[in-house]
Amino acid sequence: MSMDHNNGMAMNDDGTMGGTSPSSPINDNDQMGGMDMGMDNKKMMTHMTFYWGKNAWILFQGWPGSNTGMYILALIFVFLLAIIMEWLTHTNLTPTQSNRMVRTMIHTFRVVFSYLVMLSVMSFNIGVFVVAVLGHAFGYYLFLVLKKSPENDLEIPTMAC
Secondary structure, eight states, rough: EEETTTTSSSOOTTSSSEHHHHTSSTTTTTTTTEEEEETTTOOHHHHHBBOOOOOOSSSSTEEEEEEEHHHHHHHHHHHHHHHHHHHHHHHSOTTSSHHHHHHHHHHHHHHHHHHHHHHTTTBBBBHHHHHHHHHHHHHIIIIIIIISSGGGTTTTOOOOO
């Protein structure tokens, strides 16, 4: 374990962040300052490298936890978030002369979904990363490639979040 003396956090050999600030007390029941998930007395560590496993926190503390069904539900949720983001990016929902407020709301939803996907991937769970990439790829294919004509295949869309 190496200690970063600037912020009091230590990185474990397995790539997780551990430790506490130098001024906070440590006891046996609360090593991570409240990050005990109640999973058979196992401590949930914040990963700083990619890892594979169903025991993860995605977006919210304790969700999906160690339940396999909830982990699969979380993967489906991230997959759908990525597809919805691609749909909002590549579908013109409003005419060009429409209300500016409607266009602003659509853009806002697209940004919210983008950040939710990004924060999900920041859990460093490989399963979440894979379904986010697959969701973006499937959404891109579904909403852009299938609706374009073959003569427009040479056009490369801009990469905007």
